[in-house]
Amino acid sequence: MKETDPALVKLQIDLFWVAHSSKRSPHELFQLQPGRFVMWHIKDMDRDKKYTELGHGTIDYTKIMPDMSLGGMQYYFVEQGDYFKTSPFQSITDSAAYVKKKLNKWV
Numbered sequence: 158m159k160e161t162d163p164a165l166v167k168l169q170i171d172l173f174w175v176a177h178s179s180k181r182s183p184h185e186l187f188q189l190q191p192g193r194f195v196m197w198h199i200k201d202m203d204r205d206k207k208y209t210e211l212g213h214g215t216i217d218y219t220k221i222m223p224d225m226s227l228g229g230m231q232y233y234f235v236e237q238g239d240y241f242k243t244s245p246f247q248s249i250t251d252s253a254a255y256v257k258k259k260l261n262k263w264v
Contacts, residue, residue, distance in 0.1 A: 158190055167229070168193045173200035173208070173238075176216045183221050183228070192229035199260075200236045201252075208238030210248050212255035222263040 158166075168190065175183050187194060201214030211218070235256060237248045 158193075163190075163193055166193070167195040169196035169198070170194045170228070171198040171200070172216065172218075172221060173198065173202055173236075176202055177206055184224055187224050187228040191227055194228040195231045197228070197230050197233040198236055199233050199256075200238060208240045210237065210242065210255070211235065211252040212259065213242070213251070218260055222260055225263055 170183070170186065172183055175181070175186065179186070181189075199211065199218065201209045201211045201216050201218075203209040203214045235249075235252050237245065237252060241248045
C-alpha cells in the first residue's frame with residue numbers, strides 16, 4: 158500500500174474477516190490508510206466465529222460506522238455467509254431490520 162497512489166488505488170474491506178483474524182481493529186486500519194476503504198462488507202460473527210445475522214453476533218457496528226469518513230466508505234454490502242439460523246430470507250430480513258434500526262443514522 159505504501160507504494161501505491163491513494164488517489165488511484167482504493168480498497169474493499171470485509172469487516173467480518175477483520176474481526177475474525179486481524180490483529181488490528183477497523184479503526185486502526187482506517188488510520189493507516191485513511192480514505193481508501195471505499196467499499197465495506199458488513200457481516201456479523203457469532204461466538205464460534207461463524208456467520209450470523211447482523212445484530213446477533215459479536216461485531217459492534219455502532220462503534221465502526223462512525224469511522225465512515227475516516228475509512229472513506231462510499232458503498233456498503235450487507236452479507237450473510239453460508240450459515241443461517243433459520244432461512245436465507247429470514248436472515249436478510251433480520252439483517253435489514255438491524256441496519257434500519259441501528260445503522261441508518263450513519264448511512
